[in-house]
Every structure is written in structure tokens, then in C-alpha cells.
Amino acid sequence: MNGAKVTAEPVKLEGFAPKDLYQRRERIYTRFVGGFFQRLRFFTGWPLLVGYFAVPWLRWNGEQAVLFDLPARAFRIFETTFFPQDFWLVGWLLIIAALALFLVTTLVGRLWCGYTCPQTVWTAVFMWMEQLAEGPRHMRIRLARAPWSLAKLVKRSTKHGLWLSWATLTGVTFVGYFVPIQDLFAGLWRLQLSPWSGFWILFFSAATYINAGWLREQVCIYMCPYARFQSAMVDKDTLVVSYDTARGEPRGSRKRRAESLNERAQLGDCVDCQLCVQVCPVGIDIRDGLQYQCVGCAQCIDACNQVMQKMDYPSGLVRYATERELLGGKTHWLRPRTAGYATAFLFMFAALTAALITRSTLEVDIARERGNLFQVSADDRIVNQYRLRIHNKGQTKQTYTLQAHSSIPIAIHEYEQLRQQLSSLPGEIIDLALTLTVSKASLHLPKADVRIELCETATGQCDTEKTTFLGLFKQ
Numbered sequence: 001m002n003g004a005k006v007t008a009e010p011v012k013l014e015g016f017a018p019k020d021l022y023q024r025r026e027r028i029y030t031r032f033v034g035g036f037f038q039r040l041r042f043f044t045g046w047p048l049l050v051g052y053f054a055v056p057w058l059r060w061n062g063e064q065a066v067l068f069d070l071p072a073r074a075f076r077i078f079e080t081t082f083f084p085q086d087f088w089l090v091g092w093l094l095i096i097a098a099l100a101l102f103l104v105t106t107l108v109g110r111l112w113c114g115y116t117c118p119q120t121v122w123t124a125v126f127m128w129m130e131q132l133a134e135g136p137r138h139m140r141i142r143l144a145r146a147p148w149s150l151a152k153l154v155k156r157s158t159k160h161g162l163w164l165s166w167a168t169l170t171g172v173t174f175v176g177y178f179v180p181i182q183d184l185f186a187g188l189w190r191l192q193l194s195p196w197s198g199f200w201i202l203f204f205s206a207a208t209y210i211n212a213g214w215l216r217e218q219v220c221i222y223m224c225p226y227a228r229f230q231s232a233m234v235d236k237d238t239l240v241v242s243y244d245t246a247r248g249e250p251r252g253s254r255k256r257r258a259e260s261l262n263e264r265a266q267l268g269d270c271v272d273c274q275l276c277v278q279v280c281p282v283g284i285d286i287r288d289g290l291q292y293q294c295v296g297c298a299q300c301i302d303a304c305n306q307v308m309q310k311m312d313y314p315s316g317l318v319r320y321a322t323e324r325e326l327l328g329g330k331t332h333w334l335r336p337r338t339a340g341y342a343t344a345f346l347f348m349f350a351a352l353t354a355a356l357i358t359r360s361t362l363e364v365d366i367a368r369e370r371g372n373l374f375q376v377s378a379d380d381r382i383v384n385q386y387r388l389r390i391h392n393k394g395q396t397k398q399t400y401t402l403q404a405h406s407s408i409p410i411a412i413h414e415y416e417q418l419r420q421q422l423s424s425l426p427g428e429i430i431d432l433a434l435t436l437t438v439s440k441a442s443l444h445l446p447k448a449d450v451r452i453e454l455c456e457t458a459t460g461q462c463d464t465e466k467t468t469f470l471g472l473f474k475q
Contacts, residue, residue, distance in 0.1 A: 035302025114296035171205030382471035
């Protein structure tokens, strides 16, 4: 503390080098492999593709069966039409989907990602097109390292042409869920698309081309939140793609069917062929243990089983297994977590099913007219005026009957004239003036409860709204 100046010199640590926190992406060139699980993925992926492209073309009662008509604010799914007032059902459906995802993940890991996720399915189609245009894995690697030439330009152009064609078809089909698809294709053929239709086609085509063609595993690893929170739902009893370390280690290469008993005793079953890494769409080594990048596609299982078969070893070195099973224990399928998810899912699903079954296609709302609370007519009757709003949520024209119920003798003014207006087209909302009258001598209280009942004449379905009748009363 004598005022001397102290200088600090940087400390040099030998053996340490600065590390860049940003790692350059290494392009993954996957090897295509067959097998049981890949055939299973074929039968889970193709129904999704066929359904996606075919559903907008289905017709129902002469109209597009599935159409989310945003300008009309009507979302038609076969016999049922939903409106913005029904969006609470969408929230309910999302909760059910989340519970189902949690339950499946707790039981069998990322089964959804590996077999049914659109990102996985569309990426598989793009990778198949890449192999079709550029050849198998070793030829694609060689082509990537080769200098540009006419042959390389042709192969790359063919690949991107296939990608762009599929992406455009995907974008047009997606917009076809919101715009009548026959009109959309007719306008596309004549180059007479609306600006918004053209914009969204370009947007979703570009999104498909980039996500499935270029980003691929980056979407699953960095953009999808499911990869991050799945670790909170996986436990020792979750069935996931696993490497049997006790059986496979120590790994090492060897001759096929030519090893001695001494060599067999010193090595595990893993021949270190690297096929499990080469077929992985996210580029991980399953032998390093379960990693959040793993999408559960089981390609490493099929590749390893084929190698085990060639080596005359039993299959299952890489397989679906639980951590408890690999440690020699018994898997517990029924546990508090799975029971809780299953109970919540079944309860919510049953409640949503009941809500859909009991959902009414008739919606009635009544509101008092602004202005005077009541009037007294020339024939000494108390008059209240309301606005009656009727929404036909069905797909057929409807006519209605109207009744007013109360503890006082209430009447609907000019009912015959009003009844002629009580009809609506599918999805139509009609707004009518409703006048109720009561004899002054019959009103003994300052107000009375009134129940307005509107019924469909064809189906007998009714909807009831409550309101209040106001007026004078005797002292």
C-alpha cells in the first residue's frame, strides 16, 4: 500500500489451446440400409404422405371434404363445420396430443420422431432422391470432393430439380387445405393465382426445400424443442435404441468366421465396422450411449443385425432395450409416470369425444337493444326490444321455431312476420329484431326472467338463452 504500481502479466498455461465455441457443420452422407425396422418405417411414412396429398382432393356432398376456409371463417371436416367459436376444441386437442406424446416418449422414447414425424418422412424422401441422382454414399462423397464438371453439374441439377418439384407439390397441397384445391390448380395452370396464394405456395415450398434438403438433422437437433425436453421423460424403464456394451466391448475388427477361441475371448461382438454411424441420419455413434440427437429411427439396429448375421453372431447387439434390461434387471412398464399420463390422456380424450358428440350446430345469442329500458304501448302493454343472433353451424339450410317462456304471460310481437325470417343458410349468421310485450296489469315485479328457445324444425335440436324483461309494476 506504499503507492507502488502493480502490473499483471498474463499466465501462460502449456497444453491448453483456445477453442472456438462455434463448430462448423459436417455434412452427413448416410448409407442406405434395409431391414425389418426400415420396412416398418416405410409402412408408417407412406400413409402419411398419401394422406397428406390425397385428403384435399376428397369430395363430400359435392364440396371439398377438408377445407379450412379462412375468409369465411369456417373449417369444414366432412360432415362437421367448425367456427372460430369452437377454437377451444383446438386447445383441447393440443393438450391431448401433448399427453399422448409424453406417454409414448416415457414408454418407447422418440418413436414419433423415428417413424411418423413429417420432418423425418420428408427428409427420407429427399435423401432417396439424392441417392437416385448422385448414387450411393461413396459416390456422393466422391462427387462432393470432386471439382466442378459437366457430370457434376448434371447430377446436382437433377437432384435439386427433384427437390424443388417435390417441395413445390408440398407447398401447393398445403395451400390447398385453405383454398379449394381444384380452383388453386386451375389458377396455377393459367398463372392466375391470387397474391396471397402465390406467396404462401412460395413460402411453404421454400420451407420444405430448406428443411428437408439442406438443414435435415439440424432441424431435429437444434430447432425442434422435443429433442431438449425428451430427456426429462426418459428413465431407466424407457425402451430406446441401445448398444449392449457388456456384449460388444472390447470392440475390434476381425476376419469373418476365422477367429481363434483366444481372439473370441478377448473381443466383444462389435467388429467396429462403423456401419451404425454411416447409416445414422443425425451422424451420432450409438455406441457412445443414448444421446438427445437420436431420433429412434432404428437404422443402426438393421445395419448391425446384418453384420451380426454375416459374422454368425446372434442379432441384437444394437436393439430396442431399456437401461434396466441392459443392467440385467426387469423392465417396469406400469409405473407412476406412465399411469399418470395414461389416466390424463384417457380422461381428456373421453371428454373431447363427449364434447364433439354433444356439440350443437345451432347457436343463439340475445342482447337487449340500446336505448330505453322499456316502453309503454298505446294498448297499455310493456314493450322490451332485443337483438336475436342465430348462427347455423351445420352444412344444410335450416328453419326455426321461436318460443318465449316466463312466469308472466309474455308474447312475441308480430310473430308471424318474424317467423318468415327464421331461416338460415349453412354457416350463415342472421341478426333480427325481437320485441317482447307484457300486459301492464300482469307485471307485478320490476323485472322477470325470460327464456328464449329456438328449435330447428327439421331435427328438433334446440338452443336456449336467458334474458330479463323490465317494466313498471304495481305499488
